[in-house]
Amino acid sequence: MVSLFLSNEELGKKDDDHKPTKLPPIRAPQWNAARVPPRKTLKRLAIALAVAVFLYIFIKNIPNDLPIRDRRRPVYYTGQSDEGDLAAVPKHKPQAAKPNPHSPGGPKGGSGGSAAAERVPPSSGYNGAVRLPHLAVSLQAIYGTRGSWNANKNVMFAASSLKSAAALLPMACQMGTELRSYVHFALMGGSEISLDDLRTANGIDDSCEVIFHDARPDHPAASTDRRLGYSAERALYHINTYMHPQAVFADGSRTEDYFFLDALRSAAPPLQLSLIELPEGAPSRLGWMTKLDSASLAAWNKVSIDILIHAPPGGSGSLIRLLKSLSAADFTACAIPHLTIELPHKLDPPTAQFLETFRWPPADAYNPTHVQQLTLRHRIPRTSLTEEESSVRFLESFWPADPRHSHILVLSPQAELSPRFFHYLKYSVLEYLHSSAAVLQEWDSRLMGISLDLPSTLLDASEPFKAPSLRKNADPRSRPAGRLATEPSPFLWQAPNSNAVLYMGQKWIELHGLVSKVLELQHTTSQQLSPFFSKKLVSKRYPSWLEHALRLSRARGYWTLYPSQRTASNLAAVHIDLYRAPEEYAQEEEQQVARDISPAAVAEMALAAKSPPLLDSLPAGGNLMSFDDMPLLLWDGRSAVKLQDLDAEAADYAAEFRRAVGGCEALGPDELVPRRGSVRDLFCSREN
Template sequence: MGSLFLSNEELGKKDDDHKPTKIPPIRAQWNAARVPPRKALKRLAIAIAIGFFIYLFVHNIPTDLPIRDRRRPVYHLHDDDPAEPRPMPKLVSVRPGDKSAQNEEPAAREESGYNGPVVFRNLAVSLQAITATTKGGYSTNKNVLFAASSLKSAALLLPMACQMGAELRSYVHFALISRSEIPIDELRAINGVDDSCEIIFHDARPDRSASSTDARLGLGTERALYHINTWMHPQVVLVDSSSAEEPFFLNAMRIQAPLKNIPLIELPENAPKQLAWVSKLDSASLAAWDKINIDILIHASPGASGSLIRLLKSLTAADFGSGSVPHLTIELPHKVDPPTAKFLETFQWPPARVYNPTHARQLTLRHRITRNGLSEEESSVRFLESFWPANPTHSHVLVLSPQAELSPQFFHYLKYAVLEYTCSTAAVLQEWDSRLFGISLDLPSTLLGGPNEFRPPAKQDASRSRAAPADDATTFLWQAPNSNAVLYMGQKWVELHEFVSRLLEFQHTITPVPHFFADKFVSKRYPSWLEHALKLSRARGYWTLYPSQPTASNLATVHHELNKGPEEYEPELERDSAQVTEVTLTSGPLLNSLPSGGSLLPFNEMPLLLWDGTPTTLTDLDSAAADYVAEFRHLIGGCETLEPEDLIPRKSVGDLFCTKDE
């Protein structure tokens, strides 16, 4: 045993000195040296420990985690197993997540500046519920979306959404993308929204919204719009653009909506009062909100500075709502009156009060070179060359006489009527725009041909068999165009341009001039180009939409105390002693002055008049147009024999002149 503890060389030497020397016997085989017992025990203990830890790790590996797809965020409806299939809700109007904020941990709600991944806990339920019933999977449908982040903005939008839903022309949705934790049912109750409003609510708030940073909420707005567009495909999104709305929300909407080709309507603070008519439009009309383009054209007369300045001041005071301000073109005569010149030096267009971030100048002034007075032909040519629609389908021109004065509500009516009668689902199906030549803002008091008084027709009952009382005013359709204050449709302007071009060419090449040129059906109170417009209306069976007296008083009036008449007829107009009645302008919301509760009547419910003011029907109007065209083709068009295909009306008016150069 003592040899086990001997590790000193000297000790071993002394022991050898006391023992006799012996020759060790020769062993049969060689054996390896043994490892000291202490080192073997250490190695064994380490191996056992490593094996024990490996066993614990393998035994506790989680086996219930799904493979995560990092290409896009994953949003779960609940905290339990997300792989479990869930039944689709049966009702369209689902209001999920009323108590979503209560599911969060108290400590998490108390944190501030949270910027973690965006998770929507309640959005999927309502989106999945409406996809089939509202055709959300199709790019074209009837879905209209109101969206808000601020509760003040929600209070502004919900009454409009409720009114639009009650019209039953569109599926109206409301999405809340807010940091507020207010339950959806409480939001509905506070704003007086019940089931009669027909609004489908979507809780698009990300988790932990109350403690989220603005950057996270902006990202949440972007992602929410992505999912809403995927499942709903809204035709338009309406938001509040006032200072009450959250900047992160507006910035995200302004960037993402155009990228997804969703029209964005930014409503001003006074929208519930001034833009209540928006709720009357359907989804197809609202989708064309930004496509409509309107130019304003004014031909100033010599020596009528007072009238022009009054008109321009009324334009400056107009309310253009959330749309873009129209481009304004003023055609000046050779001699400009000093008051007009001085006023134009400081005249600003768009008005200074209108939001204009690009500071673009929307005003064009044209000054005539010719010193002498204009002839009929020169006046017509100069007028028609003053405007050309870039897109005839959506570009229109508002022609204003210097004697006109406009109400602040005039632009609302124009946009309302254009969207309803050219872009709505009913308009497209029934081709209302095919006969609509223009939309007048004023109600004439005399006929086109002279001083005879014009009496607007009364509203007709549903059977159209008898007229209603005379004081039951209504909008109506008249074959006679106007030049005081009227919006001409872009396609009809192109057709009129070509029509006048061919007429003037024919007039220079034939003698004697047929009575079509010699006979005048339009009074010389109106400019010469209106005679050509009347010819085209009679040939095509076109009509102009005129407002009722209550509506006209909220749109425009024409003054006659300073009227000098068209320049080409000014010397002759002094002998015209016609007495006219001026409409007194009033102020008030547009819908209050419109019949039928603010809804625009369909064309088939309006009275129809021939150009001379005679009541007629659509069949008789077409018959009168056919007779007029037959005479026109014979006397002016040079048509001897016509094939059936030659009788088909064409936008180039080639069928009227029997030419093949389309």
């Protein structure tokens, strides 16, 4: 470094010529000349000055077009790669902020950046980094809803368009007042309206029990559609992290912004969210959805229902009427069920002509994939079916891929359905199989089917059937004001049905197994079957497989849910004016039924002239009654005072069935407990 500061080569030369000559000492002078600063100090000062000038120029020209980074809130960049796609987002999961028990439920003001952020003029096509300035505050305030748990009571409505928000808020308010779930509403998109103004404009007050979240990015009005869609995906990601909503409702009509719906559809599957897109007019048509809890709504997209129709020979008129009523049904916000029609060998010309133009799903149903879900099966044998062949052909027509969520709706050709029938079925399935109360009380272990109609007679057709009245000790909420205790109510009956009934997937598997074992015994044993087994309790007006369904119901203590008389008249009707007996009993039964037909009976089976909204036809103000509050009937129509009465009857019947049919003579009392999901314990003569 010394040589660096030496510019004169003479300074470093050691030469005797430059040394002064020795002189005699003289007296030193009294004054000293001023000292010249060393050259090293001057050069150091020059370098320091140059560095200071450089720093000044750098600070003067530093970029200032980026907003101040707030480390409390997420910031994402929408930079594009060479291919034009959005830049990859870090995959790490953000750490939840410590909740503040005194935090408000959400911000009061509108959206927009912080005061220090850059001011972006509206409609400038802003595509900068995405910030969610208000979302963290409201998400931290909901710690009491157990949003960190995967299973909780949170459901969320989300909207981007203000028109969609106006359509969803009444449903969110109604669901909140039911107090079965924590209802949230997230506003996304590019509007700059404040949440207070949004609530005021839509008549939402504190009584609605809705928690609001401002999930809009900074500069919403100036942002591009792509930025808004990306911000919706990121908002949904953070909402799922801190809330874990069991279901997300969105407006699926054309009113909603397309980029918002695309963002929800792409983000929901990876997050395993149940996305429910509501059509136009949902509050009036799907008001029953607000009665469900979060556990039921979580299974909305999992439930699958198939429809099975067995057409008898010569029954073209009744089959065409049934198919027309199916085409007129309302499948709003529900997956269109697959339809299977079993045709006899001899097909009537009117039926063939109608099926040529019949389309399923209906033309006006929402079917974006345009997939046909109709299966026609035409039988080959010319001869009439026997009881055994009819039961086998019927049970082989369907198999549930997922026993918990796959179910089958069995329809008689004599049935006619109302436009609201499918809403009732899905409402009942979600409430009685997937709600928190159903899971806690294991209602699915008892429920064999859900009927749409009321039978006119007992199973043996020996006498008319009269529906029971509401139980005296029922929950008062099950009896709305103005209703009498003697008015017919929904009830549970051990007797199954074949006119219009939805069978649960697990019970269908058990019925399949029972028929398989029974037929095996019939073909392998050389002894005559027990009179207990051969005795027929179900009238020949019904198909032969219903006898096996009754045996299973009696052995297991299962029941079928039947609607009240008022509800049934708005769901389905079974016409006997064009009655056709099951093929296996056609020759001996049709004449008897024809003699029983009267004008009064025909009028009684007619559907209501105008189908009201579903909630208006239900007896408990739209709320489905608990099984504990419903009357319970044994298979022969006798009333069971307690559930123990049904269990005692089932235990006795199962023990008798094992001894008489299954060869289980040596079973002890501890072995009489039925195996859930199987009928192997009923048969001991063969390997299980």
